[in-house]
Amino acid sequence: MIKRGEWHLRTPGPTPVPKRVQQAMMQPMVDHRSPQFSQLFLETSHRLRPIFGTKQDVLIITGSGTSALEAAVVNLTQPDDDVAVVVTGAFGERFAEICSTYGRRVHRLDIPWGQAASPLQLRTFLRERSPLAAVFMTHCETSTGVLNPIAEMAAVVRDESEALVIVDAVSSAGGTPLHMDQWGVDMIVSGSQKALMCPPGLAFVTASERAYEKMRQLKQKPFYLNLLNYKEEAAKGTTPATPAVSLIYGLQEALNIIEEEGLNQVFERHMWLKKMTRAAVTAAGLPLLTTEEDASPTVTAITETPSFQPEAFRKTARETYGLILAGGQKKLKGRLVRFGHMGACSFFELIQSLFLFEMTLKATGHPVPPGTMVQAAEEVLS
Numbered sequence: 001m002i003k004r005g006e007w008h009l010r011t012p013g014p015t016p017v018p019k020r021v022q023q024a025m026m027q028p029m030v031d032h033r034s035p036q037f038s039q040l041f042l043e044t045s046h047r048l049r050p051i052f053g054t055k056q057d058v059l060i061i062t063g064s065g066t067s068a069l070e071a072a073v074v075n076l077t078q079p080d081d082d083v084a085v086v087v088t089g090a091f092g093e094r095f096a097e098i099c100s101t102y103g104r105r106v107h108r109l110d111i112p113w114g115q116a117a118s119p120l121q122l123r124t125f126l127r128e129r130s131p132l133a134a135v136f137m138t139h140c141e142t143s144t145g146v147l148n149p150i151a152e153m154a155a156v157v158r159d160e161s162e163a164l165v166i167v168d169a170v171s172s173a174g175g176t177p178l179h180m181d182q183w184g185v186d187m188i189v190s191g192s193q194k195a196l197m198c199p200p201g202l203a204f205v206t207a208s209e210r211a212y213e214k215m216r217q218l219k220q221k222p223f224y225l226n227l228l229n230y231k232e233e234a235a236k237g238t239t240p241a242t243p244a245v246s247l248i249y250g251l252q253e254a255l256n257i258i259e260e261e262g263l264n265q266v267f268e269r270h271m272w273l274k275k276m277t278r279a280a281v282t283a284a285g286l287p288l289l290t291t292e293e294d295a296s297p298t299v300t301a302i303t304e305t306p307s308f309q310p311e312a313f314r315k316t317a318r319e320t321y322g323l324i325l326a327g328g329q330k331k332l333k334g335r336l337v338r339f340g341h342m343g344a345c346s347f348f349e350l351i352q353s354l355f356l357f358e359m360t361l362k363a364t365g366h367p368v369p370p371g372t373m374v375q376a377a378e379e380v381l382s
């Protein structure tokens with residue numbers, strides 16, 4: 001049916017790595033204490049700033065996105081601190097788990113999975129709970145395809161408390177705008193394998209002056225994830241331990257690709273990809289988990305129906321059509337298909353994936369007239 005060995009990776013991370021990025025990673029190894037590396041490091045770190053909307057350094061950690069989530073917890077809070085976590089899905093839950101692993105007293109604001117957090121509700125929640133050391137929130141909740149209104153949420157926290165505002169932007173950085181400085185956010189963490197088109201393995205952290213002040217005050221500092229060390233070494237163009245040099249070469253090329261398209265155009269493309277995907281899914285008669293208003297530009301969640309069984313669907317999509325999709329996580333396990341459209345995803349590539357999606361629907365007992373999804377997506381563009 002499809003060309004053998006041709007895969008269409010439409011998971012919400014990892015995402016397809018462009019050939020140019022792959023090739024850039026084949027450059028000869030350099031010593032991470034050399035002038036060549038310092039130049040590469042300072043340049044890439046600097047060019048990441050607009051993606052996070054900050055004038056601060058963007059620190060680069062060798063680790064998956066979760067290492068940056070953990071870095072946020074251990075660098076900005078201490079045992080017995082009261083912290084709040086806005087939980088809109090599995091990744092909010094992960095922040096809460098990291099906090100309780102380290103003995104922080106966790107106050108959860110639980111939002112029904114599939115909905116965005118409400119700033120109004122956050123305000124009431126905070127009034128009942130101050131003082132808190134930090135409030136953790138997720139920008140794109142990848143497990144549900146929701147984009148939380150971070151600007152408004154951060155403003156509410158600033159208004160109601162002295163708590164630091166910490167944002168997980170693993171699946172939003174590079175796919176939708178972030179304005180850390182303007183929003184009054186104290187830390188944004190992210191990773192390389194989602195909208196930033198790189199393989200897994202790098203994590204990014206950027207922090208406000210207020211956050212660095214807090215880090216200096218903390219008595220118990222972590223070792224590998226000590227962000228003050230990363231900041232100090234970054235000034236010299238290097239990292240405390242050996243970095244994933246090849247991945248940074250890849251990142252440099254990914255930034256070239258982003259800059260060639262233009263960051264605003266990249267964001268705009270993601271917005272269209274979301275609209276096209278949602279229109280196609282709706283045209284196929286399948287239910288979306290989120291409303292248009294709450295939906296993320298980077299990932300779309302589609303819910304089960306009697307004729308659309310997520311796990312059977314994903315199996316056929318993968319085995320027969322080479323289309324790789326994600327399922328539901330935690331309490332949504334088996335109940336969702338998650339379709340990633342972030343990073344290296346052109347309109348044409350999306351159309352190809354929608355065609356394969358539609359073929360899979362036919363093969364799994366939810367047939368739609370040929371071209372239904374492709375047509376709906378195409379109509380969005382015209």
Ligand SMILES: *Cc1c(COP(=O)(O)O)cnc(C)c1O
Nearest residue numbers: 013064065066091142170171191
């Ligand atoms: C993918 C993801 C993570 C975890 O990243 P890993 O690289 O798997 O550790 C955390 N938060 C969000 C929102 C994500 O999408």
